[in-house]
Amino acid sequence: MSGVSAKKVLVIAYHFPPGGGPGVQRVLKHVTYLRDAGWQPVVLTVENGDFPARDESLLAKIPADVRVERVPINEPYTLYRRFMGRKGAAVDVNVNKSSEQRSGWKEQLSEWIRATFFIPDARIAWLRPATRRAVELIREEGISAIYSSSPPYTCALIGRNTHRAMKLPWVASFRDPWTLFLTTPDRWWLPAWIDRALERTVFTEATAVECAWQGIIDDARGKYPELPVEKFHHVPNGYDASDFPTIDYTPNSVFTITYTGSMYGRRTPKALLEALELLHTQGRLEPPSIKLRLVGRFGDDVQQMLTASTFAPSIEVIDYVPHQESIAHLMRSEMSLLIVDDAKESAEIVPGKVYEYLGVGRPILALAPRGSAIETLIHETKAGVSCPQSDVAGIATAVDQAVQRWKDGLPIASPLLNEVRKYERRESAAQLARILDHLLERS
DSSP, rough: OOSSSSSSEEEEESOOOOOSSSHHHHHHHHHHHHHGGTTTEEEEEEEOOOOOBOOGGGGGGGGOOOEEEEEEEOOTHHHHHHHHTTTTTOOOOOOOTTTTTTTTTHHHHHHHHHHHHHHSOGGGHHHHHHHHHHHHHHHHTTTEEEEEEEETTTHHHHHHHHHHHHHHOEEEEESSSSSTTTOOOOOOHHHHHHHHHHHHHHHHHHHHHEEEHHHHHHHHHHHHHTTTTEEEEEEEOOGGGSOOOOOOOOOSSSSSEEEEEEEEETTTTTHHHHHHHHHHHTTOGGGGEEEEEEEEEEHHHHHHHHHHHGGGEEEEEOOOOOOOHHHHHTTTTTTTEEEOOSGGGGGOOTTTTHHHHHHHSOOOOEEETOOOHHHHHHHHHTTTEETTOOOOHHHHHHHHHHHHHTTTTSOOOOOOOOHHHTHHHHHHHHHHHHHHHHHHHOO
């Protein structure tokens, strides 16, 4: 749509093309499909972001009629890399590091600095310049509402300060919980108190809170039970079939399982590798008869696990690739692998890529806690099987049954297409548009 007569919403997001990853996809698709629901986005993002992953191909996906304003940022990661001796390496601030990764004095000092001075995160230096430009954009464009996407949580503070200055309806969006989450630094009492105070102001002052998974809402309402339940809205992630390459699945010469994304900390392939070893010990699976393809970014501990495995010759590791190419790897596979962090907090986590896995249509093997939101989604759509990482025998049985059905020419899973289609990105954007419409009517 041209957007000439549409209401305008200011979208504040650090993660935006040329950045890559699930967070970028959520904001980009909202920006794309809000236009079909009567809202014209104006995007405020970073000019020189230090992204964990870059995907230049996504720049072409930004609608031509969407204004994108890029504000420079001073980030600490150049100094961090120089200090750590990691020239050119991207820094992922949302990595939950294991104790082994923090064992060196440099890591411990860096983590203490991060936890003490970067509140709520290392993008805090962007707060003032981005807020100043946000206010200017609202005046220039005649904007009616504000939408902020976090993490980084600095974006929520930009949204808060802009809301305070301009008195416009503000939707604070969260893809992860804020304080006391898996990726939260281990702060001592004073910075922890400041961080919690900032979080409270955002949840209290936001006109509405939009969350990518229900567990974020549960976390926020558990901390701030005085907030009205109607303030919170669950708008799930989704998939966009228009992003999928035109590929017809044809069986591979060996059974191929593909994982896309990243692995670090408590998100590892350990349980799957143990399940493959169990099948090998039982004489049910030989390394040449299976292929494990991992596409993305992987920590040193994960690389060591892969190298030490009996199935190492059957493992293919591919560095981060453009979004469409990543999807193509899934579409050419017998099975998609999803791994959720092995932690009690993970039960409510629903990674954005699971919806993409659903849209691709290949059977899913999910390693997720029993009773988790992921398990519920897999059962609801009948898209595959979910096993907890502690159930190595169950994972082995799931792989064995999938391979046998594949050999017999039988479907591994029969997804309920109507249930899957509920998670199209266009529908998620329509939900957000309805929230914005409601807030505008009330203002």
